[in-house]
Amino acid sequence: MMHISLSRPVRVHAWVIFTMLVLLTTHTVVVAQTNSITNRKMTLQSVIQRTLANSPELHEFTYRQQAIEGEIKTASLKPALNVGIEVENFLGTGEVSGIKDTELTLTLSSVIELGNKLNSRKAFAKAQSTLVEAQKQVHTLDVLAEVTRRYIDVLAQQALIDAQKDAETLARYTYQAVTKRVDAGASPAFEQKRAEAALARSRLDVVTAQQTKQAMINSLAIMWGEKDPTFTDVEGDLFALQSSPSLTALFTTLLDSPNLEVYTQESRLQASQVRLTQAANQSDLSWTAGIRRMNGIDETAFVAGVSMPLFAGDRNLGEYEKQRAIQAQLEQQKESATQSLYHQLNMALMIRNNALLNVQTLQNSIIPPLVQALELVEQAYINGRFSYLEWVSTRQELLNAKQALIQSAKQAHQRGADIESLTAQPLVDTINTSFSRKAK
Template identity: 85%
Template sequence: MVIAQTNSIPNSALTLQSAIKLTLANAPELHEFTFKQQAIEGDIKTASLKPELIAGIEVENFLGTGEVSGIKDTELTLTLSSVIELGNKLSSRKAFASAQSQAAEVRKQVRTLDILAEVTRRYIDVLAQQALIKAQKDAESLARYTYQAVTKRVEAGASPAFEQQRAEAALARARLEVLTALQTKQGMINSLAIMWGEQNPTFTNVEGDLFALPPSPSLTSLFTILLESPNLDVYAQDARLQTAQVRLTQAAKQSDLSWTAGIRRINGIDETAFVAGVSMPLFAGNRNLGEYEKQRAIQGQLEQQKQSATQNLYHQLNMALIARNNALLNVQTLKNAIIPPLVDALSLVEQAYINGRFSYLEWVSTRQELLNAKQALIQSAKQAHQRGADIESLTAQPLADANVTSFSSKNQ
C-alpha cells in the first residue's frame, strides 16, 4: 500500500518504504529461510550421490586345527561391491529435493507478504494516531476557548457559577485525552520499530496522508489476481512436492541389483582366482506397496486442501473488500455530509451562547458531536488502509495495480 507523502512532517519522521526496507532486512523469520535453503541444498547434494563402492577383505581357513592349523591353507579374498540402482531412483531423489527447494521459496514469499501486511498495519496505527492527536489538540483548544468564554459570562453574572466549573472539568478532560493519545502513540511507535528489532526508536512520527485512499478494485479482478498469488501457489508447490514423493516411492518398488567382484588367493595350492556375484531381493515391490498407496492418498488429499484453501481465501478477500468499501463510504459521508454542517452548527451555537440564547450544555454537546465525527473519520480511514493491506497481502499486488487490472478487465 502506498501512503501519499506530506511536507508537514518533521525530519524525524519515518516513511512506509523505509519501514518496509528495515523490516525485510532484519526480520529473523525471513532470514530463517536462508538456512532452510542451505539445508535443502545439502539434501540435493546428498540425493545426487550414486551408490558407494564398498571394499572388503575376507580370510578363511586360518588358525584352525589339524589340516587347517596355522595359515598354510588360508584363503584371502579381496572384494569390491556396490549397488546398481534400478527404477530411476537417482533422478527421483534429485527431483524431490528440488521440489522441496521450490516449496520453501514459495513459503518464504507467503511469509514475506504476512510480514509486509503487519508492518503496514502498525504503520497505519501510528499514522491514524497522529491524526487523532491533532483532533484531540483541536478539541483541547476549543475546550480552553469555551472555558474562557464561560468564565467571562459567569464573571458578568450572565451564567451560573457551576457552568464555569463544568467547563474547567471539560478542559482537564481534554488535556487528559491529549496526554493519553500521545502516550498511546509512543507505544505504537515502539510496536512498529520492533518489526525490525529496534528497541529505542529514533523516529517520532511517520509520514503520509491518512485520507489519500485509492478506490477499491472489483471483486472479480481480485479473484483473478488471487489465483496467481503465492498464497495459492504454495499449494501448487506442495502438490509438486508430493508428486515427486510419489515418484520416489514408486522408484523404491523396483529392487536394486547388488554386485560383488574380487580376487581370491588360495595359499594351499598357491593359486589365485577371481570371484563375482550378484543379488536382488525377491518380492520387494510388494513390501513397498503400502507406502506407495499412502503417498497417493496424500496426493489426493492435497488437491482437496487446495480447493478448500481457495474457497477460504475467496471468502477472506470478499470480507476484506466489504469492510474496505464500507470504510470508504464512511469516510466520504463524514467528510462531505456530516462534518461540514457540524462545523457550521458549532459556530452558530457558540455565537448563540455568547448572546445568551443557547445554554452551555447545547454548546458542549455540539462540540462533542463534532469531535466524535472527526474521530469516526480517522477510524474509518484507518480501517480502509488496513483492510487494503489485507487485500494486498492476499493478492500479492498493490491496490493501485489491482485497480489497473480491474479497469482493463472491464474494457475488454
C-alpha cells in the same frame, strides 16, 4: 518511481521487489519520496527496507534453503563403492591349523540403482527447495502487510492526536468564554466548573493519545528489531483513498497469488515423493567382484556375485498407496484454502468499501454541517440564547465525527493492506500515482 537499495544483502525475488515498489508508490498512505528519516519522521519506504533487512522470520528461510542445498548434494550422490577383505581357514585345528591353508579374498562391491532413483531423489530435493521459496513469498507478504498495518496505526494515531489537540483548544476557548459570562453574572458559577473539568479531560485525552502513539511506534520499530526508536512520527496522508476493485477481479488475481502457489508447490513436492516411491518398486542390483588367494594350493582366482531382492514391488505397494492418498489430500486442501481465502477477500473488501463510504459521508455530509452548527451555537451561547450544555453537546458531536472519520480511514487502509497481502497485487493499476491531497 522510487528505487530501492537495501542496506544489507537480502535474497528476494522480483515479485518481492515489485510488491515493495507497489507499497511504496501506490499505497495511499505514502507521500514520502526518500528513504531517510527527516525531522525524526519515518517513511514507509524506510520501514519496509529495515524490516526486510532485519526480520528474523524472513532470514530463517535463508538457512532452510542452505539445509536443502545440502540435501540436494546428498541426493545427487551415487551408491558408494565398498571394499572388503575376508579371511577363511586359519587358526583352526588339524589340517587347517595355522595359516598354511588360509584363503584371503579381496572384494569390491556396490549397488546398481534401477528405476531412475537418482533423478527421483534429486527432483524431490529440488521440489523441497521450490516449496520453501514459495513459503518465503507468503511469509514476506504477511510481514509486509503487518508492518504496513502498524505504520497505519501510527499514522492514524497522529491524526487522532491532532483532533484531540483541536478539542483541547476549543475546550480552552469555551472555558474562557464561560468565565467571562460567569464574571459578568450572565451564567451560573457551576458552568465554569464544568468547563474547567471539560478542559482537564481534553488535556488528559491528548496525553493518553500521545502515550498510545509511542506504544504504537515501539510496536512498529520492533518489526526490524529496534527497541529504542529514534523517530517520533511517520509520514503519509491518511485520508488519501481510492475506490476498491471488484470482487471478481480480485478473486482472479488471488488464483495466481503466492498464498495458493504454496499449495501448488506442496502438490508438486508430493508428486515427486510418489515418483520416488514408484522408483523403489524396482529392486536394486547388488554386485561383488574380487580376487581370492588360496594358500593351500598356491593359486589365485577371481570371484564375482550379484544379488537382487524379490517381490520388492509388492512390499512397496502399501507405501505407494499412502503417498498417492496424501497427494489427493493436498489437492483437497488447496480447494479448501481457495474457498477460505475467497471468504477472507470478500470480508476485507466489504469492510473496506463500508469504511470508504463512511469516510465520504463524514467528510461531505456530516462534518461540514457540524462545523457550521458549532459556530452558530457558539455565537448563540455568547449572546445568551443557548445554554452551555448545547454548546458542549455540539462540540462533542463534532469531535466524535472527526474520530469516526479517522477510524474509518484507518480501517480502509488496513483492509487494503489485507487485500494486497492476499492477492500480492496493488489495489490500483498504475505505479506512478501521486497522493498529495490532505484532509481538512
